[in-house]
Amino acid sequence: DLMSDDQTIFPKEFQEKYLVSRGIGTGVCGEVKLAFERATCKKVAVKIINKKNFPSVGTATRNAEREIEILRRIDHPCLIKTEDFYQTEDTYYIVLELMEGGELFNRVKAGHGLDEAVAKLYFYQMLMAVEYLHRNGIIHRDLKPENILLASQAKTCLIKVTDFNQSKILEGETLSRTLCGTPSYLAPEVFTRAATTGYGPSVDAWSLGVLLFVCLGGYAPFYEHPSRPSVQEQIIQGEFTMVPSKWKGISDQAKDMVRKLLVVDPSLRLSITSALQHPWLQDPAMLAQANKLMYPPQDSDTEPSHNKRPREDEEGDNG
Numbered sequence: 001d002l003m004s005d006d007q008t009i010f011p012k013e014f015q016e017k018y019l020v021s022r023g024i025g026t027g028v029c030g031e032v033k034l035a036f037e038r039a040t041c042k043k044v045a046v047k048i049i050n051k052k053n054f055p056s057v058g059t060a061t062r063n064a065e066r067e068i069e070i071l072r073r074i075d076h077p078c079l080i081k082t083e084d085f086y087q088t089e090d091t092y093y094i095v096l097e098l099m100e101g102g103e104l105f106n107r108v109k110a111g112h113g114l115d116e117a118v119a120k121l122y123f124y125q126m127l128m129a130v131e132y133l134h135r136n137g138i139i140h141r142d143l144k145p146e147n148i149l150l151a152s153q154a155k156t157c158l159i160k161v162t163d164f165n166q167s168k169i170l171e172g173e174t175l176s177r178t179l180c181g182t183p184s185y186l187a188p189e190v191f192t193r194a195a196t197t198g199y200g201p202s203v204d205a206w207s208l209g210v211l212l213f214v215c216l217g218g219y220a221p222f223y224e225h226p227s228r229p230s231v232q233e234q235i236i237q238g239e240f241t242m243v244p245s246k247w248k249g250i251s252d253q254a255k256d257m258v259r260k261l262l263v264v265d266p267s268l269r270l271s272i273t274s275a276l277q278h279p280w281l282q283d284p285a286m287l288a289q290a291n292k293l294m295y296p297p298q299d300s301d302t303e304p305s306h307n308k309r310p311r312e313d314e315e316g317d318n319g
């Protein structure tokens, strides 16, 4: 094992394939470093996860490989691709697609939200990504701004959801571990019924509601405050306030979407599929822009049509 510039130990075969550079992010489960694939100079992100953060995972190592297999097959333009996977006896190294725009978290700076049109474009892509995960039997369970990555610095850009592999690979998702991170995005049933009856894909709809609230309002719907009930209590009661000064410029349809997602009873909450049919998203200009970002025309799609004369320097068979 060779030491990189800081104390992280990388497996030899990892070092042979990748050159590790600087840190680009840290999460509750580990840190993220920029790396270069030596053979192609392609930039990648490497998530380094210390197994001691996932005590129950030791026994689940076998199905970690199986989960990796499932995740390799996951393929959607708004989901981060798992490109490679290494592990030592105490660390996981997950090689992921790099997103130059970094985390959405750094875009929704405290105090002001995104333009409504930008929030709508991002939210639509999140819905498409999460609907695809659910169709493939994966519940994300940890949707939050840190797990939404931006492809570029541009406002209207492709976004990708990450860390869905986290919960799926590192099985051993216990309620206690779930409660170790910030509870702000956790759905009510995770605190109430989850321990016994378990919970379904509707938990992701709640988290997307919190995400949309933050993108539009620029502040969290459920947050710690000395004179308020605990965050957990606020969530279980579904108590949130759209402060007029922060929401005055936001459309009624956008507010309606948020209100229909932040519903405590999962059976009454708007589903991902229904959210995609909500009037707020029936916006042809946004849909066209999103589809262009998700499915950019490839060269082969723009082949000159057969009735065009080949360019002077081009030898066409009818040249």
Ligand SMILES: C/C(=N\O)c1ccc(O)cc1O
Pocket: 024, 025, 032, 045, 047, 080, 096, 097, 098, 099, 100, 101, 102, 103, 149, 162
């Ligand atoms: C986890 C990840 N990519 O997969 C990532 C995390 C942080 C960041 O700034 C850029 C990134 O690409």
